Amino acid sequence: MKNNKDRGSIKWTAxxxxxxxxxxRDWMDEDEYIDRPELNDFDLQLIQQEIDIAYKSKCETxxxxxxxxxxxxxxxxxxDIDVRLMIITLKSTNATVKxxxxxxxxx
Numbered sequence: 001m002k003n004n005k006d007r008g009s010i011k012w013t014a015x016x017x018x019x020x021x022x023x024x025r026d027w028m029d030e031d032e033y034i035d036r037p038e039l040n041d042f043d044l045q046l047i048q049q050e051i052d053i054a055y056k057s058k059c060e061t062x063x064x065x066x067x068x069x070x071x072x073x074x075x076x077x078x079x080d081i082d083v084r085l086m087i088i089t090l091k092s093t094n095a096t097v098k099x100x101x102x103x104x105x106x107x
Contacts, residue, residue: 029069032069033069033070034066034069034071035069036066037066037105039105047104047106051081051088051104051107054078058077058078059077060075060076060077061076061077061078061090061107062075062107063099063104063107064105064106064107065103065104065105066103066105067103071105074097074099075092076090076091076092076093076097077090077091077092078090078091079091079096086100086102087099087100088101088104
């Protein structure tokens with residue numbers, strides 16, 4: 001058997017139009033889309049209490065947020081809570097992140 005040196009996906013890229021690539025990326029993003037979890041009043045109160053406790057005790061916290069169909073985890077210490085703008089400032093070892101409260105789904 002001779003050694004077949006196939007170019008793999010490179011040979012197919014010449015046949016792809018930019019519109020095809022956009023549609024394929026949209027299709028892949030659609031597969032990874034996660035619906036926003038439904039939070040009732042009890043869940044929201046529990047999240048608020050946990051935020052208060054984590055802020056007062058200055059302990060390491062893991063905050064999960066939902067935005068545009070993706071769940072993201074942020075880990076760090078809550079430095080500030082801006083009640084007027086509804087933003088939590090979370091400081092991790094390498095960056096400071098501002099998280100809108102409306103995106104928080106769990107702590």
